[in-house]
Amino acid sequence: MATRFEPVGALRGTLRPPPDKSISHRAALIAAMGEGETTIEGYLDAADTRSTLAAIQTLGASVSGGDPGTGAGQGAVKRELRIRGVGMRGPQEAGIDVGNAGTLLRLLPGWLAGQETGAWTLDGDASIRRRPVDRIVEPLREMGAELSCREGRLPPLEVSGSPLRGITYEMPIASAQVKSCLLFAGLLAEGETKVIEPLSSRDHSERMLAAAGAEIQRDGQAVAVQPVGRLEIDRIVVPADFSSAAFFIVAALLVEGSDVGIDDVGLNPTRTGLIDVLKRMGAQIEVEPGGEEGGEPIGTLVARSSKLRGTEVGGAEVPLAIDELPLVALAACFAEGTTTIRDAAELRRKESDRIETVATALNALGGKVETTADGMAIEGTGGLRGGSVNAAGDHRIAMLGAVAGLASKEGVEVHGMDAAAVSYPGFEADLAALLGGGTGTS
Secondary structure (H helix, E strand, O other), rough: EEEEEEOOOOOOOOEEOEOHHHHHHHHHHHHHOOOOOOEEEEEEEOHHHHHHHHHHHOOOOOOEEOOOOOOHHHHHHEOOOEOOOOOOOOOEEEEEEEEOOOOHHHHHHHHHOOOOOOOEEEEEEOOOHOOOHHHHHHHHOOOOEEEEEEEOOOEEEEOOOOOOOOOOOOOOOOOOHHHHHHHHOOOOOOOOEEOOOOOOOOOHHHHHHHHHHEEEEEEEEEEEEEEOOOOOOEEEEOOEOOOHHHHHHHHHHHHHOOOOEEEEEEOOOOHHHHHHHHHHHOOOEEEEEEEEEEEEEEEEEEEEEEOEEEEEEEEHHHHOOOOHHHHHHHHOOOOEEEEEEOOHHHHHHOOOHHHHHHHHHHOOOOOOEEOOOOOOEEEEOOOOEEEEEEEEEHHHHHHHHHHHHHHOOOOEEEEEEHHHHHOOOOOOHHHHHHHHHHHHHH
């Protein structure tokens, strides 16, 4: 079944996107490792984050509260979720269904691998079985972990608890998921665990672990953790998700006459590289800082329709905008000149191979995109004709197709729009609110 998105006159109004998916995953996992009860305000209620709640319950943690709200897009909010943890060494043996949650697949083994005893199997849907885990398996084995996986790199992933030793690990590719996994393992290891990144990646885990009582030290591109007997954090507040906001930012830039405000969005500098890229392309984006929420900087973004020009994206910018690079490619189709994205091989390890799926989708709509091993080159044509997009089970491709439809000449049919529920169940409702000049509150 396809969902059609027609060209529109303008998007106007304000919205608060759903809670941050990355932070929600980490909040639930760290609460489960903790002692006592943790209240999480604004936990994302979406398919991926429900998988994380189900996983920690299977491991013995209790979860209560969090009744969804009502109204346009409001089903994406869970308020006052309460989690009673099992402690650092309390997870029960179990089989874990991670669903389609790659973050859960890659973070949870760090905690389980350092248990004194026990065995766990992590598996998921057909998509997750194509997502490699070798980048966590190899360093965890260096720490003494016992793990096995299909063909040496694919789920199911089997984890047996064993004593771990701290190591210094230089990551070949910047990845917040791999870094977080090793920091979780380091909490249970003997001696210091240090992770050195080639480029900075999102730092939500470090912030939250420090708030929970872990000894975290940062030095340039290195972050180190000491073993800890217990974690305890009373309250975690989850800001609105910048990655979800990004779809409306780009839609506002591309649809003539648009003026969109995004409220209470997370502005962690390790997540907002898209803003710098778009401004370099000529985007009219205003950033209004609004203090902190749960240790994370927040604020308001205002985006207005803009004439864009091509740019180059690579190096240190890539991990700061990794989830938003498909939107850079979309914006580049409407820009003057050529845009080049490089150093982004990580995109091939997402829910889909996002280099290929983005290029296929945009070319099907009239774009001119050529792929490379680690990125793509987009020749700006001033717009897109329209047509049909297959989301390929990838939530970000589904929402990209919707935004493309609004800005296209003829409209876009998105096949598999239901994939958006992985991160943004209220996406279409919030989009409708902006098309009516109203307010969306996910």
